[in-house]
Amino acid sequence: MNKIYSLALALTVMVSGFAQSIQAPARTGQYGFTQLLVNGWAQSSGMGNSNSAGVQGVESFFWNIAGLGKIEGTELAFSRSSWLGGTGININSFGFGQTVGDGVLGLSVTSFSIGQIPITTYDQPDGGIGTYKPSISNINLGYAYNFTTRIAAGINVKLASESTPDVRTSALGIDAGLQYSDLMSNKEVKYRDPDKNPAAGRNADIRFGVSIKNLGTDAKYSGDGLAAKSNIDGKSYTQTTSQRSDKTPLPSLINIGVSYDIRLDKDARMYWHRLTTAMSFTSNTATSNQTAFGLEYAYKELLLLRAGYNYEKGIFKYETRNNAYTGVNMGASVQIPVLNKESKLKSSQVSIDYSFRQTRPFSGTHTFGLRVSLF
Secondary structure, three states, rough: OOOHHHHHHHHHHHHHHHHHHOOHHHOOOOOOOOHHOOOHHHHHHHHHHOOOOOOOHHHHHHHHHHHHOOOOEEEEEEEEEEOOOOOOHHHHHHEEEEEEEEEEEEEEEEEOOOOOOOOOOOOOOOOOOEEEEEHHHHHHHHEEEEOOEEEEEEEEEEEEEEEOOOEEEEEEEEEEEEEEEEEEEOOOOOOOOOOOOOOOOOOOEEEEEEEEEEEEOOOOOOOHEEEEEEEEEEEEEEEEEOOOOOOOOOOEEEEEEEEEEEEOOOOOOOOOEEEEEEEEEEOOOOOOEEEEEEEEEEEEOOOOEEEEEEEEEOOOOOOOOOOOEEEEEEEEEEEEEEOOOOOOOEEEEEEEEEEEEEEOOOOOOEEEEEEEEEO
């Protein structure tokens, strides 16, 4: 147990120190790989990225890798986002998680489909000479370990890459996360029978989470696109010169979150209605700091409704807002359990997820997701 608390303390100290140096207003907007800040998953985005303390499963790859450890058995997830409606940009995300001993090993891939862009040159600025298609993708390999029923920690290694036909770059990054859950069933429970002890076996009432994202190497662009033909010193022949790219860092951030489950059932032995409140604070290098608030209502864990709001300085006015998002988020899920005919216990579950994020300009971001859990 001392090792667990030492791990939690070490991560907290690291986060505190990192938080003091991460915000560099003078360098805001000078970071590359900002696609690492785009959430392509429906559940967590529906709550406005506020539930880093309680996020679970494959979606944990984006916000807090420790939540990957909550997978029981196998989980497969896929989502597709129509990003900033009207731009023609789509985001495809796929994830897989598998229980391995007391931990979970997972893989996720996110790719951006930007479409065809006309090729233009100095001599032909209006195009008409063909098109090209950029390639942007992130590959994640993560592992989360459950030290106890209360504490889980995880680490994720990612490879981010960007390329056009003549310019390319890539970078390695690391995420780390910790989640703590205060279980009602661990509070001096004498009976596991719900008739004698209504608290037995319930989920966590309160959760805390902390995560660090996108710590990694700087990247430099390279390729023939950085070369140019020119006449040097008025000579009659041309020479090809290659321009050197400056380094670009990853958009690092830290996040601290808390969530609480409110029981809405009058009968303490029932658990049909749940209302989860969540809040998180994110300190960014590449963008403004954000404070997120979220709600999730669940009926028998079959129907889930979500809402969230992201606040940052200047977000209430169009003239002072630093991004296209206005802060309003909402979403829903339908979770369909599949029972084993012999044991009558849940053997698998299929979930259909949706989220909407309001933007101005553009017509919002819509995300549809499908998850399959095998227990």
